[in-house]
Amino acid sequence: xxxxxxxxxxxxxxxLVLALFSFNAGRFTVWEGFSLRWYAxxxxxxxxxxxxxxxxxxxAAATAAATAAGTLCAWGLWKRESRVLMxxxxxxxxxxxxxxxxxxxxxxxxxxRFGGFRLGLHTVILAHASFCLAFVVLVVLARLRTMDAALxxxxxxxxxxxxxxxxxxxxxxxxPAVLSAALLAFTISFDDYxxxxxxxxxxxxTLPMVLYAMARRGGSPVVNAISxxxxxxxxxxxxxxxxxxxxx
Amino acid sequence: MGAxxxxxxxxxEYPGHTALAGLSLExxxxxxxxxxxxxxxxxxxxxxxxxGFEQPTGGEILLRGARLDxxxxxxxxxxxxxxxxxxxxxxxxxxxxxxxxxxRNGPAARRAVEECVEMLGLGDKLGRFPxxxxxxxxxxxxxxxSLVLRPDVLLLDEPLSALDPNLxxxxxVELRALQRRVGITFVFVTHDKEEALSLADRIALLRGGRCxxxxxxxxxxxxxxxxxxxxxxxxxxxxxxVGLRPEATLVRPAPPAGLPALPARVxxxxxxxxxxxxxxxxxxxxxxxxxxSRFDGTYEPGQPVYVSWRPEDEIRVRE
Amino acid sequence: xKSRLRTLALAPAAAxxxxxxxxxxxxxxxYAFLSRGAYGGVxxxxxxxxxxxxxxxxxxxxxxxxxxxxxxxTALCLVAGFPLALFLARAGRRKNLLLALVMLPFWTSxxxxxxxxxxxxxxxxxxxxxxxxxxxxxxxxxLLYNWGAVVLGLVYAHxxxxxxxxxxxxxxxxxxxxxxxxxxxAGEWQAFWRVTLPLAAPGIRAGVLxxxxxxxxxxxxxxxxxxxxxxxxxxxxxxxxxxxxxxxxGSAVSLALMAAVLVLLWLEVxxxxxxxx
Numbered sequence: 001x002x003x004x005x006x007x008x009x010x011x012x013x014x015x016l017v018l019a020l021f022s023f024n025a026g027r028f029t030v031w032e033g034f035s036l037r038w039y040a041x042x043x044x045x046x047x048x049x050x051x052x053x054x055x056x057x058x059x060a061a062a063t064a065a066a067t068a069a070g071t072l073c074a075w076g077l078w079k080r081e082s083r084v085l086m087x088x089x090x091x092x093x094x095x096x097x098x099x100x101x102x103x104x105x106x107x108x109x110x111x112x113r114f115g116g117f118r119l120g121l122h123t124v125i126l127a128h129a130s131f132c133l134a135f136v137v138l139v140v141l142a143r144l145r146t147m148d149a150a151l152x153x154x155x156x157x158x159x160x161x162x163x164x165x166x167x168x169x170x171x172x173x174x175x176p177a178v179l180s181a182a183l184l185a186f187t188i189s190f191d192d193y194x195x196x197x198x199x200x201x202x203x204x205x206t207l208p209m210v211l212y213a214m215a216r217r218g219g220s221p222v223v224n225a226i227s228x229x230x231x232x233x234x235x236x237x238x239x240x241x242x243x244x245x246x247x248x
Numbered sequence: 249m250g251a252x253x254x255x256x257x258x259x260x261e262y263p264g265h266t267a268l269a270g271l272s273l274e275x276x277x278x279x280x281x282x283x284x285x286x287x288x289x290x291x292x293x294x295x296x297x298x299x300g301f302e303q304p305t306g307g308e309i310l311l312r313g314a315r316l317d318x319x320x321x322x323x324x325x326x327x328x329x330x331x332x333x334x335x336x337x338x339x340x341x342x343x344x345x346x347x348x349x350x351x352r353n354g355p356a357a358r359r360a361v362e363e364c365v366e367m368l369g370l371g372d373k374l375g376r377f378p379x380x381x382x383x384x385x386x387x388x389x390x391x392x393x394s395l396v397l398r399p400d401v402l403l404l405d406e407p408l409s410a411l412d413p414n415l416x417x418x419x420x421v422e423l424r425a426l427q428r429r430v431g432i433t434f435v436f437v438t439h440d441k442e443e444a445l446s447l448a449d450r451i452a453l454l455r456g457g458r459c460x461x462x463x464x465x466x467x468x469x470x471x472x473x474x475x476x477x478x479x480x481x482x483x484x485x486x487x488x489x490v491g492l493r494p495e496a497t498l499v500r501p502a503p504p505a506g507l508p509a510l511p512a513r514v515x516x517x518x519x520x521x522x523x524x525x526x527x528x529x530x531x532x533x534x535x536x537x538x539x540x541s542r543f544d545g546t547y548e549p550g551q552p553v554y555v556s557w558r559p560e561d562e563i564r565v566r567e
Numbered sequence: 568x569k570s571r572l573r574t575l576a577l578a579p580a581a582a583x584x585x586x587x588x589x590x591x592x593x594x595x596x597x598y599a600f601l602s603r604g605a606y607g608g609v610x611x612x613x614x615x616x617x618x619x620x621x622x623x624x625x626x627x628x629x630x631x632x633x634x635x636x637x638x639x640x641t642a643l644c645l646v647a648g649f650p651l652a653l654f655l656a657r658a659g660r661r662k663n664l665l666l667a668l669v670m671l672p673f674w675t676s677x678x679x680x681x682x683x684x685x686x687x688x689x690x691x692x693x694x695x696x697x698x699x700x701x702x703x704x705x706x707x708x709x710l711l712y713n714w715g716a717v718v719l720g721l722v723y724a725h726x727x728x729x730x731x732x733x734x735x736x737x738x739x740x741x742x743x744x745x746x747x748x749x750x751x752x753a754g755e756w757q758a759f760w761r762v763t764l765p766l767a768a769p770g771i772r773a774g775v776l777x778x779x780x781x782x783x784x785x786x787x788x789x790x791x792x793x794x795x796x797x798x799x800x801x802x803x804x805x806x807x808x809x810x811x812x813x814x815x816x817g818s819a820v821s822l823a824l825m826a827a828v829l830v831l832l833w834l835e836v837x838x839x840x841x842x843x844x
Contacts, residue, residue: 007647007648007650007651007726008651008665008668008669010647010723011669011672011723011726011727012668012672014680014683014684014686014687014723015672015675015679015680015683017683017686017687017693018679018682018683018686021686021693028691028696029686029691029692029693029696030696065583066583068579069579069580069583070580072576072577072579072580073576073577073579073580073581075573075576076573076574076576076577076580077577079570079573080570080573082577085577085580085581085584088581088584088585088588088589089584091588092584092587092588094780094828094829094832095588095784095825095828096780096781096783096784096785096786096801096824096825096828097784097786098784098786098801098804098805098821099784099804099821099824099825100587100591101805102595102804102805102808102817102818102821103587103591103592103594103595103821104587104591105808106591106594106595106598106814106818107586107590107591107594110594126586127587129583130583130584130586130587130588131587133580133583133584133587137580162570162572162573163572187674191675191676191677191678193677193678193787194786194787194805198805198808198809208676208678211678211679211682212678212791215678215681215682215685215791216791218689219682219685219686219689223682224686227676227679227682227683230675230676230679231675231676231679234674234675234676235671235674235675238671238674238675239671242667
């Protein structure tokens with residue numbers, strides 16, 4: 001029991017400490033009083049704001065794409081399995097991020113020979129949509145498997161085409177899981193560093209990229225502030241996703 | 249009048265096993281028809297083929313002479329009541345019933361809803377959701393939802409199995425009355441012989457993907473043509489190639505005049521309340537179970553008796 | 568029922584997967600057999616040189632070290648995670664709340680959580696500040712930029728992955744089993760060793776897999792917490808594709824890493840005789 005409590009403390013302490021010191025008026029690890037100056041400084045840093053904006057944009061676009069493609073894919077798999085697709089998604093999930101990143105980079109560079117394209121926001125969005133896909137399928141398919149397949153058949157029996165049956169019967173009951181998957185995809189996308197750094201090219205920066213650069217250089221209290229803000233944003237997102245995932 | 253619903257040499261094969269090996273049936277309009285058989289005999293597959301959820305590997309399905317196979321479910325004027333009822337959980341009873349009407353038009357549709365609701369006694373439940381309904385109520389909503397579309401054929405998958413036993417007898421009667429009232433061809437699938445015997449005008453006994461015997465309940469019970477059919481429709485005693493139902497198997501202390509009789513010895517006599525089950529062993533080794541009225545005396549193990557029967561009760565099979 | 572709609576529904580996902588899993592790996596496989604160009608590109612001649620370099624003690628050592636670090640981290644996760652999972656499984660009514668508490672930090676940013684350890688461990692970090700202030704040491708301890716920090720970071724990041732399957736396996740065990748064991752004469756430790764532990768084996772296997780494989784291919788944590796002093800497979804690959812500009816060699820290392828991951832998975836899937844998803 002005490003070992004367990006120690007473990008719990010160990011799990012949460014670093015983040016709590018970070019959050020605490022983000023409000024530290026002083027610059028160093030000596031408490032000098034409560035202050036929001038680092039948050040203010042972060043807010044005024046143009047580079048940070050632009051990077052955060054990019055991260056939000058990428059996450060939104062990638063989430064939309066991954067959720068749409070993933071939900072449809074999960075539905076297709078629910079009706080009849082496809083071992084090839086399951087294998088592809090398993091691969092997507094177990095491949096180390098660094099390998100996915102360099103593989104995508106190699107693909108993009110090879111493709112760009114045929115056109116005048118460069119790495120940028122669009123390649124990041126495509127990359128994010130790809131690695132979020134498997135997560136979306138996982139969540140939505142799990143929910144579909146708890147649903148009665150006879151419902152869609154009943155709808156078709158009563159005159160609805162396949163698409164109408166999906167839209168009027170399955171989708172309404174699936175919506176919480178779809179939203180949960182979307183939130184999951186959003187948080188995964190927003191936080192990604194490894195793959196993004198490889199396929200973003202020179203002109204595009206995301207928030208994790210900026211954070212990484214600042215952390216590499218030794219960090220600053222501003223990093224504490226952004227980190228805490230990010231943690232709260234993502235934490236809230238995940239809690240909402242979990243709440244939606246549980247069927248009533 | 250020609251066949252209303254006709255199955256011609258229907259074959260359905262899956263990788264690894266054959267569900268239907270050539271089924272041919274003619275179902276008449278307005279009939280209450282039963283597909284009876286053990287699990288794996290192909291009865292549910294047949295239903296799904298008629299409904300359109302699967303396509304046959306071979307053979308044809310015709311409704312009023314027009315080909316049905318090849319059409320998707322939403323284009324067939326055939327409606328299904330699922331074993332689990334498959335009511336849409338996010339819609340109210342009224343919305344469930346009206347679901348299919350969106351694909352039809354006309355004021356006749358509105359009237360159909362009111363009629364079905366009244367006929368099935370759902371007037372006060374229209375605003376409820378499926379999870380608030382009992383098993384019997386759910387079935388009635390499922391029936392209303394299908395009947396409102398005036399299908400040519402109504403398919404029912406094990407309609408009584410999901411109900412608890414007390415409810416079953418009552419629903420049996422109501423279902424039969426309903427079918428008579430709407431006059432639509434009902435085709436239902438069951439593994440329960442009692443269900444089939446009590447509800448159906450005609451029964452098709454299926455086995456191994458083929459029709460073993462087709463006939464009225466009386467024909468199937470009293471004159472089965474194979475051993476399988478005989479034993480599926482109820483317990484049967486076999487004595488030297490002749491089959492006898494327990495209630496037709498007579499046990500007497502002395503051979504009755506004018507009837508065939510075999511000497512036997514009582515092995516057990518069980519009092520079941522309304523009758524006696526007497527197990528007797530005929531000379532030669534065959535064991536029989538006789539259903540004896542409790543007014544016809546008592547029997548003791550070891551007692552010598554005679555097993556007898558009326559010739560017209562004999563079941564002779566072709567095998 | 569044949570369904571054109573279903574095929575359409577699967578198409579976008581199939582395209583995305585082909586683009587992110589299919590084609591890239593084909594390209595990497597090709598690159599692994601090509602040579603490095605003068606300015607860092609990829610060009611013929613076809614060669615086995617990249618694979619021969621992998622056998623070089625320097626690089627083979629890096630790969631071996633990646634295995635060792637992953638193994639050590641996994642073992643530590645198991646040792647730390649088992650008591651925690653046990654505690655959660657026996658927690659009674661507050662089980663779900665406690666489980667959420669354990670999982671919650673995992674769902675926030677990995678980058679942030681890794682940086683948090685940098686904040687704690689570096690020379691001017693909180694731990695050193697406290698130690699200096701308390702007079703326990705006269706100079707800041709080099710807690711960061713070494714193997715210890717990397718392992719700590721890996722354990723910290725992946726602990727929830729170990730706890731979750733362990734918890735699932737332990738929670739499923741009937742509470743009466745331990746009572747039966749006691750009834751038959753086993754003491755607490757014996758009951759644990761002979762009943763609880765063997766029954767938790769599937770959970771242990773799942774947890775080990777879920778931790779070992781990501782640790783094997785880890786990049787961010789070794790990079791940030793190890794500085795430039797710890798080179799593992801992940802950092803090696805990243806280096807080849809950026810600073811060193813040796814894509815063919817990087818491809819070979821990537822494929823070698825992937826091969827190791829796939830072999831491990833195949834062993835487990837074959838054992839379980841069921842698919843992964």
